[in-house]
Amino acid sequence: MKSGTVAVIGKANAGKSTLVNVMVGEKVAIVSPKPQTTRDRILGILNEEGAQIVFADTPGIYKAKNALTDVMMRTAEACAKDVDLILYVHDGHKGVDGSDLSLMRRYLSFGIPMIVAYTKTDIMPEERIPEDAKALFEAGISCDVVPVSARKGKNIRKLKALIADALPEGEPLFPEDVVSDKSARFMAGEIVREKILLKYEKEIPHGVAVLVNTFQKRDGQELYDVDVDIVCEKPNHKAILIGRQGGALKETLAFARKELEKFLGCKVFLTAFVKVKEDWRDRADLVRRFGYGEEDR
Ligand SMILES: Nc1nc2c(ncn2[C@@H]2O[C@H](COP(=O)(O)OP(=O)(O)OP(=O)(O)O)[C@@H](O)[C@H]2O)c(=O)[nH]1
Ligand SMILES: [Mg+2]
Numbered sequence: 001m002k003s004g005t006v007a008v009i010g011k012a013n014a015g016k017s018t019l020v021n022v023m024v025g026e027k028v029a030i031v032s033p034k035p036q037t038t039r040d041r042i043l044g045i046l047n048e049e050g051a052q053i054v055f056a057d058t059p060g061i062y063k064a065k066n067a068l069t070d071v072m073m074r075t076a077e078a079c080a081k082d083v084d085l086i087l088y089v090h091d092g093h094k095g096v097d098g099s100d101l102s103l104m105r106r107y108l109s110f111g112i113p114m115i116v117a118y119t120k121t122d123i124m125p126e127e128r129i130p131e132d133a134k135a136l137f138e139a140g141i142s143c144d145v146v147p148v149s150a151r152k153g154k155n156i157r158k159l160k161a162l163i164a165d166a167l168p169e170g171e172p173l174f175p176e177d178v179v180s181d182k183s184a185r186f187m188a189g190e191i192v193r194e195k196i197l198l199k200y201e202k203e204i205p206h207g208v209a210v211l212v213n214t215f216q217k218r219d220g221q222e223l224y225d226v227d228v229d230i231v232c233e234k235p236n237h238k239a240i241l242i243g244r245q246g247g248a249l250k251e252t253l254a255f256a257r258k259e260l261e262k263f264l265g266c267k268v269f270l271t272a273f274v275k276v277k278e279d280w281r282d283r284a285d286l287v288r289r290f291g292y293g294e295e296d297r
Pocket of ligand 2: 018031059
């Protein structure tokens with residue numbers, strides 16, 4: 001059978017995590033309209049007839065500005081060098097510019113087979129797709145370019161088949177019932193962070209880390225106790241996160257609790273405390289302590 005690892009690489013906000021979730025058929029990575037949503041390497045495992053594809057979703061390429069983005073870029077870079085295939089995800093609706101071409105050329109130069117997933121085709125004029133494909137070809141991007149829409153599920157089956165085809169023969173790397181390398185505890189923190197990304201504006205969600213203190217099923221009950229620290233960078237961010245009379249935080253937690261209950265398949269009692277660690281993203285020691293840049297959390 002075919003079996004191998006695929007690094008899912010591309011600019012921040014390109015649609016990598018959405019595509020991985022759609023291909024795996026389950027939500028293994030959080031998604032938001034804001035760049036820099038994914039901070040860790042997250043494996044999403046797809047078992048198909050005759051193939052196991054291990055997708056490694058990665059933090060989007062973004063100019064490193066602080067210790068956190070620095071660690072995120074190193075995570076993506078290390079991942080792209082140690083796989084059987086690179087799936088370069090390009091946001092088609094944004095067009096193709098010089099920076100896209102040089103990134104694609106750079107990953108092609110790693111000497112690892114590569115496929116370009118040209119995504120978000122549902123929100124762009126269809127006639128632009130062949131024009132861009134031609135531009136990529138003329139610029140020396142010599143690999144397969146597959147137009148897809150993760151949102152509409154367009155060409156996903158074709159993309160999966162092309163990926164499986166390009167992988168080596170081998171035994172499965174994971175048992176068939178495993179969909180991710182991340183724990184439910186990790187996902188609980190990520191789901192809270194996703195709701196924060198969706199609810200708050202500007203720098204606030206980017207400066208938030210969610211640390212899971214408690215993740216425990218109550219004895220003899222269909223109920224999980226989940227307690228998190230929401231760490232932000234500045235006292236005024238804390239005030240905004242909490243809101244007037246705690247209203248904003250209450251809404252965020254209700255939103256997160258609903259999804260957690262769906263994810264865990266039982267009731268969840270979710271509590272959170274908002275803390276400030278001044279400019280933690282600039283401090284390598286805190287970035288590490290909050291679990292970023294390590295394989296397991
Ligand atoms: N219309 C449309 N929107 C999409 C599609 N795929 C992703 N999006 C949207 O694009 C935004 C970014 O998606 P993500 O999957 O979080 O992108 P990402 O590349 O993982 O982003 P980072 O983790 O920040 O690097 C979200 O608002 C998605 O809903 C698509 O096929 N069509
Ligand atoms: Mg992502």
